[in-house]
Amino acid sequence: MLCCTRYTLQLLHPHPSIHGGATTCSCSCPSPSPSSSGNQHQRFHPPAAMSSATSRSTLPLADAPDHDEDGASDDALLALLRAHDTDAAYRLFSSEPSLLPSSPTTASRLLAQLSFSSKGPDAFSRAARLLQSLRARGALGLLDANSLSLAAAAAARSRDARLAHSLLIYMLRQGLLPDRRAYTAAVARLTPPTKALRLFDAVLRHLRRAPPELVSPSCLPDAAAFNSALSACADAGDCRRFCQLFDAMREWSAAPDALTYNVVIKMCARAGRRDLVARVLERMLSSGIAPCATTFHSLVAAFVGFGDIPTAERIVQAMREERRDICLLLRAVALERDGVTDVERDASLLDDIFAGAKPEEQGTDEAPLLPKPYPPNARVYTTLMKGYMNAGRVDDVVAVLRAMRREAVTAPASRPDHVTYTTVISALVAAGATARARAVLDEMAAARVPANRVTYNVLLKGYCQQLQMGEARELLEEMVTVAGIQPGVVTYNTLMDGCVLADDSAGALAFFNEMRSRGIAPSTVSYTTLMKAFAVSGQPKVAHKVFEEMERDPRVTVDRAAWNMLVEAYCRLGQVETAKQVVERMKERGVQPDVATYGSLAKGIAAARKPGEALVLWNEVKERCLEEADEELLGALADVCVRAAFFKKALEIVACMEEKGIAPNKTRYRKMYIEMHSRMFTSKHASQARQDRRRERKRAAEAFKFWLGLPNSYYGSEWRVEPLLEDDDPS
Template sequence: MLPPSPQSPATSYAPLPPLHLFSSSTKPTQLLLPPSHKPPRRFYHQIGTQTSSSPAISSSSSSSSHSHDAILLDLLRQGKTEEAYQLYSSFPHIPDSTSLSRLLSQLAYQRSPTSLSRAQSLVRRLRDARLLRRLDSNSLGLLAVAAAKSGAASYSLSIIHSMLRSGYLPHVKSWSAVISALSSTGDPVCSFDALRLVLRRIAAADPSLTADSLPDTAAFNAALNAASNLGDAELVDQLLDKMPVYEAKPDVITYNVLIKLFARAERGDLLVFVLERIIRSNLVPCITTFHSLVAAFVGLGDLRTAEKLVQSLREGRLDICHLLRAEIPSRSKEEETSSILNKLADIAGDDAPPLLPKTYSPDTRIYAGAGEDGGGGFRPDEGLLDALADVCVRAAFFRKALEIVACMEENGIAPKKTKYKRIYVEMHSRMFTSKHASPARKARRSERKRAAEAFKFWLGLPNSYYGSEWRLEPIMEDD
């Protein structure tokens, strides 16, 4: 059971203390607390409601202030956001709730660096005056989404925290966008802290007020993606088990995330069962499903299966699951299996593999021109090479990633080094600590570390290769 979150005074606007999802033993804890026996707290979706105890600005009651507020609102309704902001900036008083919320919403909607800076300034002014309740939840939610999509994940999280501290529930599209941003910008653990906090507040709230805040499939997918990036199969399993509680059904994106998880765990023998699970769930695989499968097989070094999959797609075959199953015995079995991973794959056993619901034609983003194998194979273009490198870096297949970026450079394609550097830094802390690593994987740890050093050299990060001639082959022996 998780300890109760520290309660902040209603008038405090200091950041919440960090909430840790993992214990010191790194074993995931439960996301949800048991039902609370305390009376439900009151939550409101409209922050503009004023109470008798709210601070008041004496000038706001003057007729002049009301007149200025009316002009401000009229400019906003005409879509003249720039003129409206300039007028707001000249006010000695703080405008009314309707004008402020409308102004913040329109600034957030613009999503430019200037508009977001102005939105931050507006929120800071109200926070300092302890008048944040003059903003409604829609405007704050829009700001959180805009900040998240603009790369300001930490600031977007602070907006969600401010709403929750004030007793307001953000819309699911707002808080899930923040979780998605946190998981993709290097702080997946923090994204789970945010998820846990939101779910706790939902559980404590009046059910009649939580409809717009309950997690949906997209929200769970954001959390699942973060868990997959961490390689945490237990947490993925826990999140999937919680989806029915909120009537959220897995979609194709949900299962595409599982493909990435199995690639990180080097369980290529389970990939076909994810595809089968999609079909048995009466879902239609998307082309991204096959992008992910091809990238996973290439990252695992199983080029034969990757090429066979691509060729089967070109031929318009529907029995791809059968073909992929036939490849399982030809691949070496893991010496150690994970019951959690097997559960996630939902292995069908002796059931006949299902047929694809339709045919798929590899698009030009993935395959272009004749192949290198006498015209019978495939040649990936920039889009596929970038996707392959992305998967390989995330899965710590650094030798394969180096081969891919070398191929890109040989073909005149500039690798996205900045992106790969960000991914490496994000994943570095858990690079070699997967709880589901097999003995065979652990035995390759030294070689993987040498490849990681070579990749860091290519990225320009501190590494053990400075002063040595860089090359793809290992140049360091085991200690």
């Protein structure tokens, strides 16, 4: 079991120990077994001037359960735990959750054994229920560091990184140091990466503050812990923090290993340091570290990410030829970047990792050889295939698959796996070749490589994008009955989206109901997609009913996309006033409109022929999101203003478009002006005020004609309407 270590950062309010003994550990760890006598509980004792009770940090006596009242049940539970009958102990706890457990030893041991026996993503639910029960009773203080560390590690393994993070932060606040396996697992799985880095920094900070003699070796970070944190830095693109942690490894006696340098490759690639990526392998060998298969996968992935497919091909070909002089190849790649100075300041910090290890000029210092050949495996080939796919080289993707199948006869590591086949199917789907993608799926089955849900989802998406909904339904049936794979929420979201493209709102609703009948909880995307189906088919009231059901579903969050979809549903039919009411409700809920919201309103205003609303909307856009305004929003507003002869505002909007690099459709506006406004200002009988307004509008119209390139008073030419030639028709 993991070690429990408590230390005190500040004076705590004194209160009696639960057991009343002056020497009893306040976190009350279970008695160590003979095999774990080396991990006995250690406690930081305050100076003699402080009361012995001052250093305890247990719950107040009023919050602690009465052991005498629940003693019989607690003893029965502890007896089952000592007999390692964890299932029976949990059943006893479940039968009387309000009474059990009542002592620190029993609570800690029950949580530890439930956490240790957790297998699979749902197995941790029993330990989570115990934690919820203890928290509701205010009895989390009964748990020791050993059980909390095990629970945090189990929560992270069960994909509940948020709970793992909460447990670890609670431990640190209580003066308990978590085992490194616990915080390593949490850091590796926490998102966003900045949150993972804050947790790792907090652990290091508490370790530095704790008295060295009381810090167990099992709490100190090792290479695996640093690798998790370094990977988070790479994901966040934080070069500065990456270099700091890499240097800190020496402070904690955590020597870099092959995985560390694999993460270095990842960081250099993330920072765009193509020259440094080429030097990592040589740096590893000079440090006496043998690379692993993942090292070469990382190298190929890095150059694929740079879009440098030729270098990725050269590395893979050298591996196929079982060459050991790959460092020489990479030196040539590094030399191609010599003298390049367009490196960001933070990215230049990565040079410190290679300080003192830069190779001499080529020819005066031999490149080190690999300790053995490293033939490419399925991951390396699949990564190269993804590079081809990104470059649109579909035939090369298929060619690599054929080569892998041939090489698998003598090199089993190159045998295509489900990821490889899924990549090929994705490439063919992206190219619109759904028939070929279906053939690859059949080939996959013939090769006895089982497809998974992701593989089927990719092909389903291809059918939906091609509006082949009949084939999509057949594939869904095959997925369930033949392959034995149950569809998930992504599967049904994909099918519903296909119904949206096919303007089949009834089909989308049928898939939504089928998903719920299978016990699959709808996601936020599910509700939004169903709303979109009804919005596209002109049924805003039905879309509103879906929205209201979404609000009642506690499993999902009503996000801005859902609000925008509701706004769009009303705007499609020109019901601008109702859409504006939705926007006001949206603001009241703390969700601010964005470009998509205003874009829908602009299209609704155009459909409703309400140019005055367009002017109000344009002023609000200028105040709130002018920087983010896109072509769709600005174009819709400009159309309304041109149609309504608001030429001054139209010029203001098109000028904004040109500043953003968006080319306004002058041909469209020229045709619109000729058809709608060519005979303006012909009446000579009007009041003086109206004539003044007319002169102002005429000046704006002449300026707009000047922008369009039409004859206008700016040129001193005479304006005359000519028939629109067929060659000028933009259609």
